[in-house]
Amino acid sequence: MPELPEVETIKRGLEPHLIGRTIIDVRFFWDNTAQGMSPVEMTAKLRGQKIKGLDRKGKFLVLRFESGSGLGVHLRMTGKLIVCDPAEDPSNDKCARAVLLLDNGSRVLFSDVRKFGRFYWIERGEHPFWQRLGPDALYELTPEYFRKMVRQRKRIIKAILLDQSLIAGVGNIYADESLHRACISPSTKGSDLTEAQADRLYQVLKEVLNESIACKGTSYRDYVDGLGKPGSFQEKLAVYGQKGQACKKCGAEICRTVVANRGTYYCPHCQPDPQ
Incomplete structure (x- = not known):
């Protein structure tokens, strides 16, 4: 999508x-x-x-x-x-x-x-x-809103990121990539994140989105741009669709599970499950 x-x-x-x-x-x-x-x-x-x-x-x-x-x-x-x-x-x-x-x-x-x-x-x-949409993740999302919105919710962070009424524009690919870059387990509750973790996640989410735009998007399956040309961010994906591959950070094997009813890719070493 x-x-x-x-x-x-x-x-x-x-x-x-x-x-x-x-x-x-x-x-x-x-x-x-x-x-x-x-x-x-x-x-x-x-x-x-x-x-x-x-x-x-x-x-x-x-x-x-x-x-x-x-x-x-x-x-x-x-x-x-x-x-x-x-x-x-x-x-x-x-x-x-x-x-x-x-x-x-x-x-x-x-x-x-x-x-x-x-x-x-x-x-x-x-x-x-x-x-009905929340603030646009690229142009409207602020660190203050993100920090407060995430930390006051007991839902798991992956579900929060995918909720378009809270943040508009983030889907499965960029939720997984951002959580991996921030070293946060996708099954962590938003309310369990520290302020530093929430701020870091905000920062890397913006980074990942902008990096993908610079690559003209991710052509994982059907996507092409408005001129019919594919993007290239799929070549930089760290975890999404990388099940069984070595994590680029630590070398551990990338795993796939289901979180928030969505297929989810993560590194069990960089993103340990919450205690």
């Missing part, structure tokens, strides 16, 4: 191709992609909208229009948003779910193998899904 670094990379890649462009038509190939209204209704609303900018919060992307309305995009598990050359026919993609046709002849393909991704029409202001 694209997490914050992947969606941020897609946003940055799309901006020079979308800002200032006008949507002249939309084609839906999977009706459920249009959330909350029919594809015909959403197409009518999108026609003629001029794109003013792109916003992101957590894993959600929004195309902001000059009219004040917007199009929210949630890629979910396998969604891709890719700018295509005018000579290309994106409908040939067997996983094409929608295509935006722009006034310069280019097209924006929404491809989604699992069909979980959704488009949301935003009339004005913020969509309800945006309001």
Whole structure:
């Protein structure tokens, strides 16, 4: 699933191709992609909208229009948003779910193998899904909020990091990588962390997210950026997907378990279970 670094990379890649462009038509190939209204209704609303900018919060992307309305995009598990050359026919993609046709002849393909991704029409202001999110992990999260939020909860830290209502944008990959770098067991309760541990986790979480963005994301399975190119942070993963490999810090074998109902990778030596 694209997490914050992947969606941020897609946003940055799309901006020079979308800002200032006008949507002249939309084609839906999977009706459920249009959330909350029919594809015909959403197409009518999108026609003629001029794109003013792109916003992101957590894993959600929004195309902001000059009219004040917007199009929210949630890629979910396998969604891709890719700018295509005018000579290309994106409908040939067997996983094409929608295509935006722009006034310069280019097209924006929404491809989604699992069909979980959704488009949301935003009339004005913020969509309800945006309001339910916690602070964005990259741009809004502060050390004071993070320290207090984590240490006042008895939930395990992995579950806290994945809760989008508390922190927006962190998923399985970056939770595991951050906890390993901070030398914290994923099954430690938030309330058991010291202030120093919470501050360290905040610091490395920011580091990991920014490092992944610099690598244009993690192409672990399906992810590509807004131009159809893979990222490279998978080459730097320390624990995620590394079961049986040697820990890059200590040489111990990386293990896999289930924490917070999610497959979780960790080093038992660097991240000993809480007593």
